[in-house]
Amino acid sequence: MTVAKDTPLSLKTIERLVGIGRRSGGIRIGTRSALDSIHRKQCRVLLVARNASPRTQKHLRREAAGIPVIMVDSDEILGSWIGMNAVAAIAVVNRNLASGILKQMPSPTMERSEKSDTP
Numbered sequence: 001m002t003v004a005k006d007t008p009l010s011l012k013t014i015e016r017l018v019g020i021g022r023r024s025g026g027i028r029i030g031t032r033s034a035l036d037s038i039h040r041k042q043c044r045v046l047l048v049a050r051n052a053s054p055r056t057q058k059h060l061r062r063e064a065a066g067i068p069v070i071m072v073d074s075d076e077i078l079g080s081w082i083g084m085n086a087v088a089a090i091a092v093v094n095r096n097l098a099s100g101i102l103k104q105m106p107s108p109t110m111e112r113s114e115k116s117d118t119p
Contacts, residue, residue, distance in 0.1 A: 026094030
């Protein structure tokens, strides 16, 4: 699912929730930290920048089987939500934050990754 620019109210709410997660320790920032939280079964929602490398996107989606993946327009947008320049991925590990983010999405259908054995 893509966070579109035409949904400013929900986008602002998601931005606030991610900011709260940053301050409270409810998110993991960056590809490595996101993958680690996925492997530890802590990740509840995965935010991925659409302009992340195709290899990074494929790897994150493959590892995030069964976890809602939300595609955000750019790494600059993700980074700005947490006071950084650019971030390719953010894993939301706090259940309440994840629930709040999913409630803001316009459609109930989420992009789900299917785990495969091919790299």
